[in-house]
Amino acid sequence: MPEFMDVHNSMKGISADDLKAAHEADLAIQGEEGVVFKNAWADPVSGKVFCLSEGPSAEAVQRVHERAGHTADEIHEITTSV
Template sequence: MATFMDVHHGMSGITAEQLEAAHRADLAVQQSEGVHFKQAWADPASGTVWCLSEAPSAEAVQRVHERAGHKPDEIHSVPFSV
């Protein structure tokens, strides 16, 4: 499985509770696409949210987020990490 970082813009003022609810929505449907969302971060001031996942493809990540109600603006492959 590949690793992906996706980015959501326009979420100014997002709270920890809202981020957790969005993450739970992803977790509820992730299995149908073979995706595993690992973690999410948010910056309420800039309105940016980042999600780290393992998935068979960027398209699978996109489909999960769309079904959960929050389409990402960007999805980046993460070929390696340290």
């Protein structure tokens, strides 16, 4: 199954609790799109949030994020890793 890293650019000031809540919102509906969200990281100063997931397509990942209320600005398929 392909892996994806997505980026949210407008979450300045996000707290650890906010990040956890957003991640849990994704987890609650991920199965409906065949996606598995693995982890999320945030930089509250820049407002960037990064999510690592596995799923059938970038579109499926985006649908989960949209339904959870935080559309990704970028989604990149990970094709090489070490």
